[in-house]
Amino acid sequence: MTKLSVNINKIATLRNSRGGDVPNVVQFAKDVQEFGAEGVTIHPRPDERHIRYQDARDLKPVVYTEYNIEGNPVKSFIDLVLEVRPTQVTLVPDAEDAITSNAGWDTIKHKDFLIDVISEFQRNNIRTSIFVDPVLEQIEGAKETGTDRIELYTEAFAHQYGLGNESAIKPYADCAELANKLGLGVNAGHDLSLDNIKFFSDNIPGLLEVSIGHALVAESLYLGVENVIQMYLRKLKK
Numbered sequence: 476m477t478k479l480s481v482n483i484n485k486i487a488t489l490r491n492s493r494g495g496d497v498p499n500v501v502q503f504a505k506d507v508q509e510f511g512a513e514g515v516t517i518h519p520r521p522d523e524r525h526i527r528y529q530d531a532r533d534l535k536p537v538v539y540t541e542y543n544i545e546g547n548p549v550k551s552f553i554d555l556v557l558e559v560r561p562t563q564v565t566l567v568p569d570a571e572d573a574i575t576s577n578a579g580w581d582t583i584k585h586k587d588f589l590i591d592v593i594s595e596f597q598r599n600n601i602r603t604s605i606f607v608d609p610v611l612e613q614i615e616g617a618k619e620t621g622t623d624r625i626e627l628y629t630e631a632f633a634h635q636y637g638l639g640n641e642s643a644i645k646p647y648a649d650c651a652e653l654a655n656k657l658g659l660g661v662n663a664g665h666d667l668s669l670d671n672i673k674f675f676s677d678n679i680p681g682l683l684e685v686s687i688g689h690a691l692v693a694e695s696l697y698l699g700v701e702n703v704i705q706m707y708l709r710k711l712k713k
């Protein structure tokens with residue numbers, strides 16, 4: 476069974492755009508779990524433009540499913556994760572000015588750094604995952620770092636599948652197979668959506684978890700807007 480972890484970064488983005496506390500990210504995390512989500516993911520960045528470090532702390536007591544914190548392991552991020560102690564930390568090599576994550580780790584070049592950071596988290600009983608492109612050498616490199624899991628970066632698949640290219644699944648399926656063989660758990664995320672998730676999960680062996688945020692929030696808007704407009708109209712009726 477593949478677990479669905481809901482990335483709530485976009486909820487924080489919406490909140491921050493008005494400066495208040497609407498929508499409330501803690502309440503949202505409680506609600507998505509009530510609705511069946513099997514995990515909550517956040518991706519705090521150093522500029523705190525969406526999820527803030529304080530949100531990570533505030534969410535800890537309410538996330539009773541899997542709590543996954545993603546991010547680039549700069550010192551402030553490492554300190555935060557060690558303080559909050561989520562179920563899982565996912566290491567992502569995103570530049571500070573990147574709009575969103577845009578590449579996986581070079582697990583060969585950064586092997587020593589990753590070994591150090593991963594062992595520190597594991598000593599503190601935090602499961603580790605590292606964000607990787609679907610390249611076999613990178614999966615072999617990931618194994619060398621001692622990580623518990625990998626997260627396959629699915630942007631390329633999502634883009635190609637949207638254009639009708641089903642063969643874009645192949646490198647992901649091959650990498651998942653290799654990871655299974657090497658004893659690495661397999662997660663996946665980025666641009667997964669209602670359109671592509673079934674095909675993706677049907678074709679990836681041993682897929683343990685997907686984290687989905689951007690599309691899930693956009694889809695929730697589209698699928699909820701009719702209901703909300705009707706509710707307003709009912710309240711406006713004299």
Ligand SMILES: CC(=O)[C@@H](O)[C@H](O)COP(=O)(O)O
Binds near residue numbers: 484545664689
């Ligand atoms: C690693 C990954 O793909 C996601 O964490 C993604 O970066 C979501 O973050 P944003 O919501 O900030 O785009």
Ligand SMILES: NCC(=O)COP(=O)(O)O
Binds near residue numbers: 687
């Ligand atoms: N790890 C991927 C994630 O958390 C969500 O990415 P996206 O669905 O917002 O692209």
